[in-house]
Amino acid sequence: MATGHDTSTSTSPFDFARAACRRGRARAAGIALAGLGALGTASLPAQASGAPQPWGQRLVQTQELPAEALAKFALFQDRKDTADADRSAGAPPQTQAWTGEEMALPRSGNPYTLVVRVSGVALADGDASARWMAGWSIHGASRGGAVPQVAARGVRAGQVVEMAGAAAPLSFKEDRTVPPVLEFAGVSNLRMDRVRLEVWSGMRSSNPVERLMPWMPLFTGAVFLGLMLWWRRR
Structure with a gap:
């Protein structure tokens, strides 16, 4: 009596768990990068505003x-x-x-x-x-x-x-x-x-976010690299 072998693949609960972990890590990385972007833009000072603000010391x-x-x-x-209608393009x-x-x-x-x-x-x-x-x-x-x-x-x-x-x-x-x-x-x-x-x-006093801004590209890159290395090791 001939016997056959089942060649279909089965998915174990562990596969679902690993996939969920991967999705969770990707979501965490996206949230972290989005947070960095928000930090860099949320507190930028307005350069032109009718409200009184210090422009120096x-x-x-x-x-x-x-x-x-x-x-x-x-x-x-x-x-x-x-005159603007008659002035040639590029004129000062x-x-x-x-x-x-x-x-x-x-x-x-x-x-x-x-x-x-x-x-x-x-x-x-x-x-x-x-x-x-x-x-x-x-x-x-x-x-x-x-x-x-x-x-x-x-x-x-x-x-x-x-x-x-x-x-x-x-x-x-x-x-x-x-x-x-x-x-x-x-x-x-x-x-x-x-x-x-x-x-x-005198120079206008800068807030903590403004002092951090020059370092934001380096900081963002370091965080992204750290997340990628952590992801690969997992």
Whole structure:
């Protein structure tokens, strides 16, 4: 009487357990990496906001732009809207400059940060923004750079808008007495009613997350490598 052999494969409870462990380790690795990403982004400081915040160790001075300067900005904006349509691509942007009062800037106060605060009313629903450059007039030449992210998102028509942005900190090799220079490059969806220029001295204090940020790529790689080695050994 011929006998046959069962060639079908059977799955033992141990196989299910091992598969569950593998899925659990993969899920744990994903959760760990997601947690690292959240740590790196959840507490980043806003670079442009209407809310008061320190941009250095000490607020040295605030200069209020006069109504005459705001009127020149508005006239410049009207002319710019017409000229932009005719200006060739790649041409340098035109700006309307305003020079403030001279300030004594001792080297001991390095670095100095210029902050632009803008208040106005939104003209329509959407985003509002203003484009600026800020620096110092040294020997008749402006030394500074762009002021990024002076914007407010999702505003409503008629809403009062307050926003601010800071140029990169600048240090001097020797004591200086120079005026700040603010250059207006344009505005979008905003009627500007008030502009203030703040001068901050010293570096802004960083929070623990900001101090950790430069090490995040190395830390993430080390954690990922450790998880992979642990996974392989299991």
